[in-house]
Amino acid sequence: MSAASPSSASGMARRAPLIIVLCGCLIAMLTFGPRASSGIFLLPMTAEYGWGRDTFGLAIAIQNLLWGLGTPFAGAIADRYGVARVLCAGAVLYAAGLALMAYASTPGLLHLSAGVIVGFGLSGCSFNIVLAAFGKMLPDRWRPMAFGAGTAAGSFGQFLFPPLAAGLIGSVGWQETLIVFGGAMLMVMPLAVALMSPPRVAVASAEPKQTIGAALGQAFRHPSYVFLVLGFFTCGFQLAFVTTHLPAYLTDRGLSITIGGWTLAVIGLANMVGSLSSGWLSSRFSRRLLLAWIYFARGVVIIVFILLPASPITSIGFGIGIGLLWLSTVPPTSGLVMLMFGTRYLAMLYGFAFFSHQVGGFLGVWLGGLLYERLGSYDLVWWLSVALSFASAVINLPIVERPVAERRHPAAA
Template structure:
């Protein structure tokens, strides 16, 4: 959690001007996606070469590289406008804003879907009589095409309404899942699903965090983005856990797939009414 989006995108949001913020967040998110693409086959190779225990130590050393990299960062000082908000004031302002909660609930759906698919898709494909390696390849494709998706979402977010883009992303997720379940499951259709879901996978991240920054500013972006991301992780827990429970009790994932489709429609509806209009405090400062 301490190295995840809420911290990283908070730093990125403060480091770039507003007109470049969405694009910068997209680039940062795409870098994480490239890590997913590279580390899936890389970790598998380490386990086959060194065994799981030594492979885990190697991964720990790679994570430790974050420490010297962070030491090279220089946070850009924010301009002062007299008396600044306290954390309590920032929380009260966000919690009284309907858009904040709509974004958080929409992000809950994102977490549910990506973790359900990331954890249970390989087993689902095995149940459909595909090789176990197909699931690994599909998840690698998700990571690869997520690079394109998050970068594109960040670019579009600087030119179009981010809440509207979120609505269309969630609707497209529903369409992709429906088509995947409707068509015969083959190796080819699984790879197409991985590509399509990869384009939509974490494209929500720069758009959601960018909207939070637009609404409330960047001074408390890590905290406010962290609260929104907490909802994402609550959904992630539920998606991973519920997939296992449903499978144990029914022998298939049909119910969770159906829930994922319905949640996509719900998230699309939640994001549509969100306005990118900054809160009155920021409008007063701009004036």
């Protein structure tokens, strides 16, 4: 088992790694679904309360930022005290935020519920924590495909929840839909039992002891880690902008909200293929080159989409194209972090990379709403997304794919 030796892995990891993967994937699916459906709630909520799209966009931007800000801390707690506790606490916050969002009749309450509470809830129970658990608990041979499967499961949540949200909003209303989604988040708690392990149980026995401060200093002095973190910014910018504003963008161009919901669903479905393929490729080919090609291809797909006339065919085609590249950045990114620094602080160090991702998400959602209200279109944000794609393709090229030269630091007293 190499990095996860029998002496350090939990009993379940030794006996039933498939159970860990299945439960982790279900958690990723449940928690990613409502977040991926946020764009479906934009038009009904802004229409009912008379808000601009910038008001709703700012709430989701805050959510993305706090999701990213909380993830390194949630990861550090999970590294020290175990993943299951963090997942349960995050699920409770997530459910409470969605329930409060259903009754958020003022911008302040919307920003508190959909922004602050849901954001911190996501930081404790999203697929990032699940992937860290996979890295710690599973044998080497399971990890690459488990990373891809966990990411793909989040994508299945994106396939399942947006059409479900659109259907429920049409039949029972948007408030009731949020209550249903909040209740669904509580299902994370029993599933988290499969990821329960003693504190620091999955730390590789060959890795020297290291303090949290030393691990962070080592990471941010390492140029390849910095390049990886900077490149991940673009991924967050694009994903958050598309998830929140694509349904409204398609409606502006004469298509129905149903087409918007199905386009988001197709993105999730295609990303199941893309994420699994990325997990497989990242174990066999250069991860930095894989990331560069993914970002470059995203830029090309976006250019084609915004230049073609709007139609159901072009929308679904865009969903397929961008979906194959949607979360395919996650397996090579998490794999590079684990390769460079090992598994001891994987959740925390990947969390800081994810924070960069979520800063990008904050700007993508916020600028989308702000520039729409100022300019009356999303065109400038689309072209900015293209420019960031090509920049990230270049940024990932200098990454060195090997473990850091020195891991020995004084242990904590």
